[in-house]
Amino acid sequence: MAVNQSTDEQDVGVGSRLVTFVLRLIIVVAIPAIAFAVLYAGFLFLRDSNAPKWFITLVAIVWGVGGVAALYWIFNWLVELLPDTWKGRLQPFVFVGPAIAILAWYLAIPVVRTFYISLYSRDGPQFGEFVGLANYVTIFTDRLMREAISNNIFLWILFGVPLTVGFGLVIATLADRSKFERVAKVLIFLPMAISFVGAGVIWRFIYVVRPLDAPQIGLLNAIVVALGGTPRAWPAYTAISPWNSLFLVVIVAWLQTGFAMVLFSAALKGIPDEILEASRVDGANEFQVFFRIMIPSIRGTIITVTTTIVIFTLKIFDVVWVMTGGQFGTDVIATQFYRQSFIARNAGYGSAIAVILLIAVIPVMIYNLRQFREQEAF
Amino acid sequence: MAAERRQKWISLILVNGTLFVMVLLWTIPTTGLFISSWRSRLDIQTSGWWTIFPHREWTTVDKLDPKELGLDSTAVMQVEGVEGTFEQLRAGVETPSGTRIKWVGNRRIGWIEVQEEEWTVNWDFTTENYKQVLMGKEFEYQRPDGTVEIIPGDNFWGSILNSIAVAVPATVIPILIAAFAAYGFAWMNFSGRRLLFIMVVALLVVPLQIALVPLLSDYKKLNLNGTFLAVWLAHTGFGLPLAVYLLYNYIRTLPREILESAFIDGASHFTVFVRLILPLSLPALASFAIFQFLWVWNDYLVALIFLGGNPETEVLTMRLANMVGSRGNDWHLLTAGAFVTMILPLFVFFSLQRYFVRGLLAGSVKG
Secondary structure (H helix, E strand, O other): OOOOOOHHHHHHHHHHHHHHHHHHHHHHHHHHHHHHHHHHHHHHHHHHOOOOHHHHHHHHHHHHHHHHHHHHHHHHHHHHOOOHHHHHHHHHHHHHHHHHHHHHHHHHHHHHHHHHHOOEOOOHHHHOOEOOOHHHHHHHHOHHHHHHHHHHHHHHHHHHHHHHHHHHHHHHHHHHOOOOHHHHHHHHHHHHHOOHHHHHHHHHHHHOOOOOOOOOOOHHHHHHHHOOOOOOOHHHOHHHOOHHHHHHHHHHHHHHHHHHHHHHHHHHHOOOHHHHHHHHHOOOOHHHHHHHHHHHHOHHHHHHHHHHHHHHHHOOOHHHHHHOOOOOOOOOHHHHHHHHHHHOOOHHHHHHHHHHHHHHHHHHHHHHHHHHHHHOOO | OHHHHHHHHHHHHHHHHHHHHHHHHHHHHHHHHHHHOOEOHHHHHHOOHHHHOOEEEEEEEEEEOHHHHOOOOOOOEEEOOEEEOHHHHHHOEEOOOOOEEEEEOOOOOOEEEEEEEEEEOOOOEOOHHHHHHHOOOOEEEEOOOOOEEEEOOOOHHHHHHHHHHHHHHHHHHHHHHHHHHHHHHHHOOOOOHHHHHHHHHHHOOOOOHHHHHHHHHHHHHHOOOOOHHHHHHHHHHHHHHHHHHHHHHHHOOOOHHHHHHHHHOOOOHHHHHHHHHHHHOHHHHHHHHHHHHHHHHHOOHHHHHHOOOOHHHOOHHHHHHHHHHHOOOOHHHHHHHHHHHHHHHHHHHHHOHHHHHHHHHHOOOOO
């Protein structure tokens, strides 16, 4: 910026400075205005257009990615025009501001809003009436909801999590000693790339049941019949309820074991070889090495993996929804949440279920925050 | 010495054997689906996919007409040296020579087959399933008895485009926003920095269910429901905590000297970020990108809520889930459809596996 001009140019300077100032002002207003207009036009196009799908896809990608980049560039450009003190104060918010705004809109504020909605009857705060904590009382007294909660805790968490963590740990340990480590790990890990809906189809095909006189095309029933048993639609076999949920739990264990294995595998490789060798030299057998040395050494990872899978299992939705739709006594918390909020349109009750889910993860949140403070990264 | 060697062999076999069984258990479900997707509709309905492997099966070597033999189906019959009632013959009676006598059809117009057990494979593969699943047009299916059935096709191709339109921006947008924020948290000083980052960490495990009801009402007011934009923003919001956290942890570890020398040369924060930080953070960006891409591609709940009800914008997971509902027994289509939804994630997974694992290791705190 031109600041020190010689005195004889002062008169001209005032005039031209005024012009530059006005010009600048126009540019400062015009560029963001044009940019916003273009972005808004793109938004309207994407919202209302009937163009061919591939074209919309292309525009969507360019608009979405380019638009975000353009916004950052413009805001930064505006801030850099300011004097240094203001620039220093405002520039960080150009960088972190959008992230914070989106986080606030999509996660932080909804926590409060959902809690608020949960205090009202089915039509929400706008049309419904204030019912206090009645929705929460219903959660713990309604038979279906109690069934969902008990499935979620006693079958999904109590069986699913140990199954996943256990298999993950065993496979990681075995793979560590095998020449085929890479291949084995990739194949176990592979289901992680598959969607829950896809996994649902895979396992529906395993559980398929055909009439008694027809050949069984589902693997499980084919085995059952070969062993002389009666073929059943296992996840829908209500006579063994609530244990039929375990046929769904297995699916998630199958999907998530790869995740546990990868984390355990990395942790196991972090144990110094000398410690393991020393204990073997001292006469410890492989089981003792595993339980006395390895498991204590990777305790931190075991906790992380377990909490991650617990949280994950608590929110399990897709698998149950695709496999049974929550029928046959296989309901879980998240399917109840979905049914109440979006099918029964009971906003108040649905929100209360969501709040219960949130409350359930608060201990983990506190643990994470404590870990974060201990690292003292700031 | 020999004992020690034997011990070593035993443990080697034990380790690899158990591992092999595990791997087998883990791969069989997907293998079965994949194999079935290439088998014809009739084959899938009448035999398990494992019959593509060599197995012994009864094959007919001779056909006999009961009338010619003068058999009375209401009494005990004698055929080829064995005897049995109609019910027994229908189930099949084995002769001492190893063949099987079986009545096929009903009492009146049935016939008797002499069968021998032979080694065979059911290798009759077809691409029809994929054609039918991918194309939107109608399909003609020739029934075994010669009649023709017209079946509407499933428009998976359109859903693939939708999934791409959802997944690409929903991956890139949060990365860009998170990278800026991570840089801000790592290298800039401002009031509220610590508090805001604590918010990010706290939000890591918040279940997204908590946000769905209020967001849906916001979207209704903005007339955004059913648009791609709605889903991108939602995935951006839900993916941001992990993205910021991961990228912050990475960017923080970049050597300070590089930045300082750039600042001395007069570079602004923006230039440093675009020219230095982004290229240097590429491994971390890639890790998160794969993570987020797979997450968005495989997501069902968010798409169901914000895109639901509009067949024009249906993504692959919704398409497949709907097919499970509407044609849950058409396994030739379900298997092919399921595999179509997996192609891209599997490709990404195999080609970028290293980054994916790295992302997992860094981000295992997400809820």
